[in-house]
Amino acid sequence: MTLPDAGTGRRGDRRPPVFLARRSYRRRRMMDACRMLPILGAALWMIPILWHPADTAADDTAPGIVYLFAVWIVLVALAAALSRGLTRALEDGEDEGG
C-alpha cells in the first residue's frame, strides 16, 4: 500500500553515520518493527480468505471470531509495547529517514 521511502539516499553534507551506538540501533529496529506491524496484521487477517464457513458443516464461525480478536489484541499489545520507545525517539529528535 505504501511506497518505500527514499529517505535513505544522499543527504547533502550531513551524511548520517553508517554504524550507530547500541541505543540508537535498537531505536532504528523499533521503527522498523512499527512499520512491519501493518504487514503482519494484514497477513494474519487475510488468512480467513482460505476459510469456507458457508461450505463446511463444521462449527467454524465462533473460532473465527476468536481468531480475529486474538490477532487484534496482539497488534494492540505490540503497538503499545513499541510506543514508549518510539515516543522517546521522537522527543530526542531521532526521526531522520522517516
Added chain:
Amino acid sequence: MVPFDLLVAGCIAYVILLFAVAFVAERRARSGRGGWLRSPWVYTLSLSVYCTAWTFYGAVGFAARSGLEFATIYMGPTLIMVGWWWILRKLVRIGRTQRVTSIADLISSRYGKSNLLGVIVTLLAVVGTAPYIALQLQSVTLSFGVFAAASPQGWALPDQGVTAIWVAAGLALFTILFGTRNLDANERHHGVVIAIALEAVVKLVALFGVGAFVVWGVAGGVGDVLAKIEASPIADWPLQPGRWIGLTFLSAAALLTLPRMFQVLVVENADERHLATAGWAFPLYLLAMSLFVVPIAVVGLERMPAGSNPDLFVLTLPLSEGNGGLAILAFLGGFSSATSMVIVAAIALATMVSNHIVTPLWLSLRAGGARAAGDVRGLVLTARRLSIGVVLALGYGYYSLSGGSEALAAIGLIAFVGLAQILPAMLGGIFWRGATRVGAGAGLVTGFALWLYTLFLPSFGSSGLISAEVLVEGPFGWGWLRPQALFGIEGIDPLMHAMIWSLALNTAAFLIGSLLSFPEPLERMQGAAFVHVFDQSRGTRGWSRGGAEPEGLLVMAQGILGGEEAQRFFQAAAVEQGKAGFLPDTTPDFIDRLERRLAGAVGSATAHAMIAQFAEGAAVSVQDLMAVASEAQQIKEYSAQLEAKSEELARTARQLREVNDKLTDLSVQKDAFLSQISHELRTPMTSIRAFSEILMEPDLPEPMRAKYAEIIHEEAIRLTRLLDDLLDLSVLENRKAQLTVQVANLHDLIERAITSASSTRPDRDFTFHRDLPTEHMAVYTDTDRLVQVFINLVSNARKYCDAEHPELTIRVRRAGARVEVDFVDNGSGIPKKSQSIIFEKFSRLTDTSRAGGAGLGLAICREIMANLGGTIEYLPGQGGAAFRVSLPVRRGLTRAA
C-alpha cells in the same frame, strides 16, 4: 416502554451538557489552564469520529447480513494506526510545517499551491460527504421513531422531517458556535474536540452496556453466545475473498482520506507524540466497539420477530427485553455517533469551501486584488459559517429527497470509495517527488468521474439519474460501458467493481500524467519539502528575493490574522532581526514565514497568491532550484554562506548606521535643546527683568504696577512649569518617582483625559470613536500618571492631526495580564524616518513650535509608562498617527518587557 417525553428530555439535557462542556473547555483553553485538553487521550478519543451512526447501528445489521465481514471496516484503520510511524507521522509533520488546513489544502499545497486541485478535492469531498450527513440525520430520526411508535417496528413517524430539521439546525448552531471561533487551523477547536471525546466515551459505554446486557442478561454468558453463533444463520456467512481484502483496504484508505478523519488526525493534532499513544489506543477502541457486534446480531436475530430491521437491534433489543434505561443509553450512543461525525465533517468541509472556493473567488472579483483586500478575516469566517449551514442544508436536502430510502444505508461505503480517490495523489505526494500537478489532477478527475458513473449515480436506483435501461444495456446501447460491468467484465460485486476500476484508472492516470509532465519550480520545491519533511537541511525558500514593502504586508496580514495577531508576528520578526518597532526587513525568510502563517488561515494557494502581489518577481525560479541541487553545490553553498554572512554584515552595518544617525540626531537635538532651553529660559527672564526694572520706578500709577506685577508672575509660572517638567523627567528617568498606586476604572481615566485635553485648540471640532463597554476595566496603577499620559496623547492628536475633520479612535483591549489602549487618529501619521525619535527628549517634528512646550511630552510619557511597568509605542500601518499604551492590569505582577 419508555415514555417519549422522557427520551426527548434526556436528549435535550445531553445536548445542553455537550454545549456546557465545549464552553468550559473553550474558556479554560483561552485562559491557559487547558493543559489536559492537549493530552494524547483526548486526541485518541477524538479519532472516534470514524465510528459514525452507520457503524454504531449499522455494524450489527452488517454482521446480521454478512457475518464477520463487518470487522473489515475496523481492521483497515487498525492496520494504519499500528503502523503510524510510516504514513501518519509524516502526514502530521507535513501538516504542521506547512500549516495545512484541510485535505484539499494538503493536495493543493503539495502540487505547487494549485487552487484548481483544491477545488477538485473540495467538490469530491462535498459530493461524498453530503449523503453521509444525510445518513446520520436518518439514523437519528429512525432511532427517535423507534421510541415514538407504539411497536418497535413502526418507525414511520409523521414528523420525521421535522426531527431531522431540528437535529440539523442544532448541529449547525453547535458547529458555528465552537467550530468558527478562530481562523487559524493551528489554533485548535478545543470545545469541539472535548465534546467529541466525551461523545466517544458515551458511544463506547452505550455499546458495551448493550453488549454486556445481551451476553450476560439475555444469553447465558460467553459460552452460550458462542454456541448461539454457531446455531444462527450468521454461521454460514459467505466469505468473499475479494470483498474481504477490498473492504479492509477501503477502510484503511478512508482513515487517511475522509475529510473529517484528516481534520482530527492531522489538523487538530497538537503534538506528534500523541500518535504513539493513539497508535495502540485507537485500535483498542475499535476492538472494543466491535467486540459485542456479533453477539448482539445473533441474539437479535433469535429474539426479535422476523423481518425486524437488524440495523436497529442495538436499540430494539433492550427495549423489547424491557430495559428502557439501557435503550435510552443506546439511543444517546447513536446520537453521539451521528452528531460528532456531522460536526467534524461540517467544520472540515466549511474550511475547504471557504479557503478554496469562496475566498479566491472574492479576491479575484475585487478590483485591486489582494493589495486592497481589507478585512479578509471577517469574510473567511462568515464564509465558513455560511458553508457550515450550506453543508448541513445539503445533507438535509439529500435526506428529504431520498426519503430515507434503502439506498441511503449503502452510502457509507459509497462515500469511502469516493474519497479514496484522493489516496493516490496523497500517498504519491508525500512519498514520490516525481508526482506532479498534472498527474494528480488527471488521477483525481478520472477517479471522480468513474466513481460517479459506476457507483454514486447508480446508487440512487433505477429511478435516479441513471435509468434502468442504461444500467442493463449501457449508454447508447454500448454494452462495454455498462456502469456496473465496465468492459464487459461481469459478475463482480458492484462496490468492488467500482473501487477497482476507479482506483486502478485513477492511479494509472496519476502515474502517467506525472511521468509525462514537467513540474513548475514551486511544485518541485513543495514536492521536495513534502517528501523530505524530516530532513530539514534541504530547506528551500519559496522566495528568492526580499524587498517587499513591509507596511503593505502588515496591512494585508492585519486583514487576515487580525490586528493584534499580525502586529505581534511582525514585532517578533523585527526583534529577531534586531530592530525595534513593528516593521522587520522583508527578507525571503520572513516572507516565507509570513506566507506559511497566512496559509494556516486561508490555505496555501490563497496565501501564496496574496503574497505574490507584494513580492512581484521574487518567486523562486528554476535557476534557484538548480542552484540548490546542482553538482557544484558545495561551492555554491559556501558562497551562499558568504553571501548570507555579508548580508548579515550589511544588516548589522545598517543597524549601526541607524543607531549612529539616531545618535547624531540626538546630539543635534541636544544642542538645539540647549539653545531652545536657553531661549525658553531667557524670554521670561528678559521680560521679568524689564518689568521689574519698570516697577522700580517710583511714580508708577497703581493699575500699571498691578499689570506689570501680573506679567512678572505669569512669566515666573511659565518658568516654573518648564523647570518642573525637566525635574519630573529626570526623576522619572532615574526611576525615583513616587507612585500613588490605586484602583480605578479605565473608562473614567480616559474620560478625564479627554475632558482635560479639550482645552487644547478648543476651536477644532474633534470626533472621538470609542467602544465604551470594553473600556470598563479595573486597573491598579498610579492613575494620575496614567491620565497624564492619556492627556498628552489626546492633546497631541488635537494639536497635530492634520485631517480636515479630525477623528480619534480609542481602543481598549485586554491581552492576558496586560491592558492595551490604542490612540489612532486619521491624520497623515508620522513619517517613517521620524518614528524612531519621537519619544526622545526635545524632539519636535515640526518647527511650528507655537503649540507650546519644549518637546518633552512624549519623552515624559515614555518614562511614566516605564515607571508603571508598561510601554508606549508608535503603531505603524493604522492609517494615521497611532500610539499603543500597554500596561499591566496590576502593577507589580508583570514587569515591563
